[in-house]
Amino acid sequence: DGGITQSPKYLFRKEGQNVTLSCEQNLNHDAMYWYRQDPGQGLRLIYYSQIVNDFQKGDIAEGYSVSREKKESFPLTVTSAQKNPTAFYLCASSIGAWREASNQPQHFGDGTRLSIL
């Protein structure tokens, strides 16, 4: 079945450690997104990518990095510079790139819960 796979479901990070969250999609979507959700709140955009080898900062990009070497993969690294990384991270994708993507629904993976040890 086509879909978006995020791994792992749960992740623990030690102080000063970088961790990478995986997001893979087999929907042949061009655009991919990373969102962060804090308890009791809606989602906020961290980074997005319209096409391979391109990505743009969202509203809360500080302390995060991404890469887009393959169309189907958009990993997110939470660096030690992110001082409050404990949150629920959701990856999404949508058909089309650039202006086309803004007219298309976004589909979400099941998320990764990151906690600090």
Add this chain to the structure above:
Amino acid sequence: GIQVEQSPPDLILQEGANSTLRCNFSDSVNNLQWFHQNPWGQLINLFYIPSGTKQNGRLSATTVATERYSLLYISSSQTTDSGVYFCAVGADYGGATNKLIFGTGTLLAVQP
């Protein structure tokens, strides 16, 4: 930027009751989605509805884009409808950016 407000923030229903959830947004949008987040955190697409009316079983949604609001109707509610309902909107920022802006959600609890 665009502001998204959802009401009510919390709602408790008896099984079988109907409800209406509202989403107001502050500017023109070309993307509006309703999601259900279940207790396990999964975000389920309910509707992609930047304008017009759609129905899917016991759920239906209406967006009046000119008046900048959307409504989600839940009829004959079931305990499995419990969770948080999010409205999210997106706009065409000239292709330079592309994001969904989420409201803070409506927490629904359906009691047996």
